[in-house]
Amino acid sequence: MNTTPGTGVPLPPASGAWGEGDPPGRRQWHMWEKPLPLEAGGELPGVRLAYETWGQLTPDGSNAVLVLHALTGDSHVIGPAGPGHPTPGWWEGLVGPGRALDTDRWFVVAPNVLGGCQGSTGPSSRRPDGRHWGGDFPLLTQRDQVAAEVDLADALGIGRWALVIGGSMGGMRALEWAVSHPERTEALLLLACPAAASAEQIAWADIQLHAIRSDPHWHGGDYHDAGPGRGPHAGLGLARRLAHVTYRSEPELQARFGRTPQHTEDPWRGGRYQVGSYLDHHAAKLVGRFDAGSYVVLSEAMNTHDIGRGRGGTRAALRRVTARTLVAAVDSDRLYPPVQQAELAAGIPSADRLRVVRSPYGHDGFLIETDQVAALVRELTSS
Ligand SMILES: CC(=O)SCCNC(=O)CCNC(=O)[C@H](O)C(C)(C)COP(=O)(O)OP(=O)(O)OC[C@H]1O[C@@H](n2cnc3c(N)ncnc32)[C@H](O)[C@@H]1OP(=O)(O)O
Numbered sequence: 001m002n003t004t005p006g007t008g009v010p011l012p013p014a015s016g017a018w019g020e021g022d023p024p025g026r027r028q029w030h031m032w033e034k035p036l037p038l039e040a041g042g043e044l045p046g047v048r049l050a051y052e053t054w055g056q057l058t059p060d061g062s063n064a065v066l067v068l069h070a071l072t073g074d075s076h077v078i079g080p081a082g083p084g085h086p087t088p089g090w091w092e093g094l095v096g097p098g099r100a101l102d103t104d105r106w107f108v109v110a111p112n113v114l115g116g117c118q119g120s121t122g123p124s125s126r127r128p129d130g131r132h133w134g135g136d137f138p139l140l141t142q143r144d145q146v147a148a149e150v151d152l153a154d155a156l157g158i159g160r161w162a163l164v165i166g167g168s169m170g171g172m173r174a175l176e177w178a179v180s181h182p183e184r185t186e187a188l189l190l191l192a193c194p195a196a197a198s199a200e201q202i203a204w205a206d207i208q209l210h211a212i213r214s215d216p217h218w219h220g221g222d223y224h225d226a227g228p229g230r231g232p233h234a235g236l237g238l239a240r241r242l243a244h245v246t247y248r249s250e251p252e253l254q255a256r257f258g259r260t261p262q263h264t265e266d267p268w269r270g271g272r273y274q275v276g277s278y279l280d281h282h283a284a285k286l287v288g289r290f291d292a293g294s295y296v297v298l299s300e301a302m303n304t305h306d307i308g309r310g311r312g313g314t315r316a317a318l319r320r321v322t323a324r325t326l327v328a329a330v331d332s333d334r335l336y337p338p339v340q341q342a343e344l345a346a347g348i349p350s351a352d353r354l355r356v357v358r359s360p361y362g363h364d365g366f367l368i369e370t371d372q373v374a375a376l377v378r379e380l381t382s383s
């Protein structure tokens with residue numbers, strides 16, 4: 001078995017690893033019958049969205065909740081790792097019987113984002129002619145991704161979501177839902193996301209894109225047929241290392257790792273500090289479960305995020321939202337700082353005051369502080 005050097009984490013085969021195959025489990029697929037028209041022009045044929053659901057849809061369709069994942073998430077909100085699900089659920093504490101999104105009450109739907117690599121159409125998927133999309137996969141925007149999710153909602157018979165919830169990239173799509181389809185979004189919970197990607201967010205993403213594209217195994221994105229274990233793994237690993245630092249806070253890293261060497265390694269003689277080893281670990285885990293092409297497509301899509309584009313600017317766009325809304329910031333988030341969520345809370349007429357998730361963990365706080373997120377869900381769904 002090929003493994004990421006020095007980690008033992010298995011590398012995916014370059015071909016057939018993502019976006020294809022129908023592993024057993026709860027995952028289902030929705031196929032678009034027509035090509036999806038894209039905001040940047042052109043269209044995407046053969047679109048499919050992978051999704052998972054929990055609970056039962058009521059006959060009037062009024063209890064549906066849409067959960068939207070972040071950059072490297074997937075449809076597997078809860079449940080163990082298994083075939084097709086390399087990680088256990090990423091919001092385990094939030095969804096299930098007796099939890100804030102109580103599946104005895106709510107019908108919870110979680111799609112894998114368009115452009116992703118866990119069942120939905122993305123660069124590692126095959127085009128109608130059988131070749132991988134690779135570097136020919138078109139530029140997507142959040143609006144395209146939401147348009148694909150609208151078709152899924154229609155297919156499931158959901159005319160209006162009782163709640164749309166998302167953090168980070170998922171929050172961008174949740175916002176896009178509420179702005180483009182206010183009549184279909186009854187309540188909205190936005191976590192750690194902006195109205196538009198800022199210069200700094202674009203800058204961090206650009207550096208990550210450079211890391212991937214400068215990997216000699218990138219081949220312009222056409223590496224999916226390169227053979228088992230071949231792909232821009234080093235570039236993707238670099239991108240994840242950098243991103244992961246932005247996902248955490250400086251005080252957390254300092255308190256947790258300080259200047260401590262990793263076990264018996266000596267940083268003065270080529271060994272690693274603990275924090276370097278920690279980043280190596282997260283890089284290797286991502287390389288083992290995620291497609292670099294999807295990472296590029298989704299990062300570029302996040303860079304296009306600007307809720308006011310073509311809508312008379314951010315303030316005018318936010319005024320379209322009619323959903324009962326809560327916006328929450330993570331107090332230590334240096335990637336999507338609270339000032340961005342304050343702008344959302346102030347600009348959405350139906351939003352209550354900005355809520356703050358207290359966490360030492362930085363941006364990842366929206367994934368880690370599930371008790372605080374659960375309290376916000378309960379507040380929003382009890383009224
Ligand atoms: C919606 C979505 O975003 S879905 C995708 C979410 N999941 C991911 O992004 C996976 C990457 N992980 C993360 O982003 C974060 O780990 C979270 C948010 C999921 C969880 O955060 P935390 O619970 O604080 O985990 P933390 O960052 O401390 O990482 C723990 C891991 O680091 C490892 N680790 C800790 N210190 C070191 C070290 N010195 N050297 C090597 N590995 C280390 C631990 O062994 C543990 O490994 P494991 O996850 O394989 O069991």
Ligand SMILES: N[C@@H](CCO)C(=O)O
Pocket residue numbers: 070071072073167168169247364
């Ligand atoms: N850990 C999250 C952070 C981005 O919000 C992810 O990988 O999706």
